[in-house]
Amino acid sequence: MQSLSNRKKVVSDKPMTFMEKLYLPAIAGGMWITFKHLFRKNNTLKYPEEQRIFAPVYRGMHVLKRDEEGRENCTACGLCAVACPAEAITMEAAERVKGEEGLYREEKYAATYDINMLRCIFCGLCEEACPKEAIFLTDRIVPSEFERDEFLYGKDQLVEPMNARIDVTKRQHTGQRGTK
Amino acid sequence: MDSGLIIEKLILVGIIFTISLLIAMYATYFERKVAAWFQDRIGPDRAGPFGILQPLADGVKMFMKEDFIPSNSDKWLFILGPGISMFTSLITSAIIPWGEDLTIFGSSVALQVADFNIGILFIMGVLSVGIYGIMIGGWASNNKYSLFGAIRASSQMISYELAMGVSVITIVMMTGSLSLRDIVQDQHGMNWNIFYQPVCFIVFFVCALAETNRAPFDLPECESELIGGYHTEYSSMKLGFFLFAEYVSMFISSAIIAILFFGGYNFPGMDYFSGNTLAILSVIAFFTKIFFFIFVFMWIRWTLPRFRFDQLMHLGWKSLIPIALINLLITGLVIALNKGWF
Numbered sequence: 001m002q003s004l005s006n007r008k009k010v011v012s013d014k015p016m017t018f019m020e021k022l023y024l025p026a027i028a029g030g031m032w033i034t035f036k037h038l039f040r041k042n043n044t045l046k047y048p049e050e051q052r053i054f055a056p057v058y059r060g061m062h063v064l065k066r067d068e069e070g071r072e073n074c075t076a077c078g079l080c081a082v083a084c085p086a087e088a089i090t091m092e093a094a095e096r097v098k099g100e101e102g103l104y105r106e107e108k109y110a111a112t113y114d115i116n117m118l119r120c121i122f123c124g125l126c127e128e129a130c131p132k133e134a135i136f137l138t139d140r141i142v143p144s145e146f147e148r149d150e151f152l153y154g155k156d157q158l159v160e161p162m163n164a165r166i167d168v169t170k171r172q173h174t175g176q177r178g179t180k
Numbered sequence: 181m182d183s184g185l186i187i188e189k190l191i192l193v194g195i196i197f198t199i200s201l202l203i204a205m206y207a208t209y210f211e212r213k214v215a216a217w218f219q220d221r222i223g224p225d226r227a228g229p230f231g232i233l234q235p236l237a238d239g240v241k242m243f244m245k246e247d248f249i250p251s252n253s254d255k256w257l258f259i260l261g262p263g264i265s266m267f268t269s270l271i272t273s274a275i276i277p278w279g280e281d282l283t284i285f286g287s288s289v290a291l292q293v294a295d296f297n298i299g300i301l302f303i304m305g306v307l308s309v310g311i312y313g314i315m316i317g318g319w320a321s322n323n324k325y326s327l328f329g330a331i332r333a334s335s336q337m338i339s340y341e342l343a344m345g346v347s348v349i350t351i352v353m354m355t356g357s358l359s360l361r362d363i364v365q366d367q368h369g370m371n372w373n374i375f376y377q378p379v380c381f382i383v384f385f386v387c388a389l390a391e392t393n394r395a396p397f398d399l400p401e402c403e404s405e406l407i408g409g410y411h412t413e414y415s416s417m418k419l420g421f422f423l424f425a426e427y428v429s430m431f432i433s434s435a436i437i438a439i440l441f442f443g444g445y446n447f448p449g450m451d452y453f454s455g456n457t458l459a460i461l462s463v464i465a466f467f468t469k470i471f472f473f474i475f476v477f478m479w480i481r482w483t484l485p486r487f488r489f490d491q492l493m494h495l496g497w498k499s500l501i502p503i504a505l506i507n508l509l510i511t512g513l514v515i516a517l518n519k520g521w522f
Contacts (some may be wrong), residue, residue: 024382027484034218034483044222 054139056170059122061140062115063166064159065133067105072159073134076110080126080135088119089126105132113158117142117151127173136168184287192293193274200273204427205235207474211427214478242420250413254320261317262414262421268310269428275299276435277361279445279463283456291463292361299360300348303436304341307391310429311337314393314400317422318410329409333400336390336492340397343500344387347380350508351440353515364444369451372443377511381441383504388433390496393426395481399489434473435466442469 019025045052054060065073076093094111096104103109126135145151160166168174209224209231216223224231249258278291296302311334318330351373352358355366367373374381390397401409411422438444445462453461487495516522 030483031479034479037220038217040220042216042220042222046222 056139057172058139059124059127059137061117061138061142062120062126062153062158063136063138063140063168064110064113064155065136065168066160066162066165069102070162071101071103071105072109073105073132074110074113075106075108075132075134076113077108077131079129079131083125083129084120085123085125086119086121088116088121090114090116110155113155115153115158117153118148127171130173133174136166136171136173138166138168140166188289189293192289192291196273196278196293197270200270200428200431203431203470203474204424205239207427207430208238208423209235210474211478211481214475215482218479218482239420242417245416247416247418248413250322252322253413254322257316257320258413259418261313261320261410262418262425263313264316265310265313265425266421266428268306268313269425269432272303272306272429272432273435275302275360276432276439277364277444279466280459282459291459295359295361298358300352300358300363300440304345304348307337308341310391313422313425314410317414321410321413323413325406325408325412326410329400329406329412332406332489333393333410336393336397336399336496339493339496340387340390340500343383343496343504344391346501346504346508347377347384347387348440350377350380350504350511353508353511360439360444364439364446367443367446369446370443370448372441372446374441377441377507379503379507380511381437383500383507384440385437386495386500388437389477389480390492392429392433392477394430394477396484396486397492398481398486399492402486430474430477431470434470434477437473438466438469444469 067073076091078091078093081087081089081091091113092111093108096107096109100109122137124137127137142151212234213223213231215221224234227233227237249255274293275296276292277295280291282289282291314333315330318326318328318333321327351363354373354376355363357363357366389395393400399409400406401411406412411419414422445466447462447465450458450462450465
C-alpha cells in the first residue's frame with residue numbers, strides 16, 4: 001500500500017551496531033541540532049510593548065453600539081442572552097419615556113446590561129443573534145484584574161462613549177439590519 | 181610565614197571567593213538565557229538591560245521567602261546540609277592555579293591560594309565530602325522523595341567517582357605529579373593533554389557531569405519523579421544554597437577540566453609574552469576555557485534527556501570504568517616503553 005506521506009519508516013528491533021552503542025555520534029548530532037537553534041530567530045512578542053495585529057473579525061471585548069445620532073441600538077430583546085452558550089449575558093429591559101428619544105433608538109431599551117467576562121467564551125454568537133446591530137465583538141482585549149467582580153462588565157464599560165466611537169465596519173455582521 | 185604572604189593570600193582568597201560567587205550567580209542567569217536561545221525564546225530580559233539584574237532579583241526572592249523547617253525533620257542536620265554543599269563547592273577553588281605569576285611591587289605573586297603537592301587528590305577528597313551535603317539534606321528532611329533523591333545522588337556520585345579517579349590517575353601518570361600547577365605547566369603552550377588522552381577526557385567529562393548532578397545525570401533532583409529530590413523540603417535561601425552550590429561546582433569542574441585536559445592557563449603563542457602581560461593574558465585564556473565549558477555543560481543539559489537509573493549505573497560501572505582502566509593500562513605501557521623499562 002502506498003504511504004500517505006514520504007516519512008514512513010519501518011520499525012525494526014535489530015540489535016544496535018557498535019557505532020550506535022557508542023551513542024557519541026547520536027549525541028553529537030543532537031547537539032548540532034540544538035546548536036543550530038542558537039542562531040534561529042525567536043518568535044517571542046514582548047506583549048505589553050508590542051501587540052499582535054488582530055484580524056478585523058477578531059472576537060475580543062464586546063461593545064454596545066450607538067447609531068449615527070448617538071442613540072443606543074439595543075432594544076433589550078434578549079436574543080443575545082438566549083444565544084449565549086455560556087450564559088454570560090443578563091439584562092433588564094425598560095420602556096423609553098418621553099424626552100429620552102435622543103438616548104435610545106427604539107421604545108424599549110436595556111436598563112442594565114451585564115456581561116460576565118469570566119463566563120464569556122468569546123464565541124460571537126451574541127453578535128450573530130443580534131437583530132439590531134447593537135452588540136459586536138471587537139479586537140480589544142479584556143484586561144486582567146485581581147478581583148472576580150471586576151470582570152462583571154456593565155453598561156458603563158460596554159456602551160461605546162460618544163467621544164470615542166468604536167469602529168466595527170469590518171465586522172461580518174454589519175449592514176444587515178432588517179435583512180435578518 | 182611572614183605577614184605579607186598572609187595578607188597577599190587573604191586578598192587572593194577574597195577575590196577568588198567573590199569571583200566564584202559572581203560567576204555562579206551569572207551562570208544561573210546565563211543558564212536561563214542559553215535555555216531560551218536553544219528553544220527559540222528570549223529568556224529573562226525584564227530586570228535591567230538584557231535582564232542582567234535577574235540574579236539579584238532571584239537572590240532577593242530567595243531571601244524573602246519563608247524559611248520553613250519541617251517539624252519532623254532533624255533540625256540541625258537540615259541546616260547543615262546546604263552548608264556542606266556550598267562549602268565543599270567553594271573550597272576546591274583554593275588550589276586552582278588561575279594564571280602565571282603576577283609581579284606586584286617587585287614581588288612575585290602566585291595566582292593560586294595554596295599549591296598543594298597533592299592538589300588533585302584534595303579535589304577528589306572534597307568531592308567525596310560533597311556527597312554528604314546532599315545525603316544529610318535528603319536524610320534530615322524526613323521525606324521519602326528527599327531520601328530517594330539522596331540515595332540516588334550518593335550511589336551515582338560514588339559510582340562515577342571511580343571512573344573519574346582512574347582517568348585522573350592517567351593524567352597524573354603522564355605528568356608525574358599530583359600538583360595542579362605541575363599538571364598545568366606540563367602542558368605549556370599548545371601541548372595539551374586532550375591531544376594525548378581524548379578517551380580519558382570523554383570519561384572524565386561524563387563523570388564530571390554526573391558528579392555535579394547536571395543533566396543528563398540529574399537523577400537526584402528529577403522534577404518529574406522525585407519532585408525536586410533531595411531539596412524537596414527546602415525553601416528560602418537553604419534551597420538557594422543547594423541550587424547555587426550546583427552552579428559553583430559547575431564552575432569549579434569546568435576549571436578542573438580546563439586544567440587537566442585543556443592546558444589550564446596555557447595558550448598558544450604564550451612564549452612571546454612575559455611578565456604581567458603574560459599573567460593577565462593567561463588568566464583571560466583560563467577563564468575563556470572555563471566559560472566555554474560552562475556553556476558546554478548547559479548545552480548538554482538542554483539537548484539530552486535524562487538517563488534511567490539502571491542505564492546510569494550500567495554506563496558507570498560497565499562502560500566508563502572498563503574504558504578508563506584499559507586507557508590507564510595502555511598509557512602505562514606507552515610510558516614504560518618510552519622510558520625504556522622493557
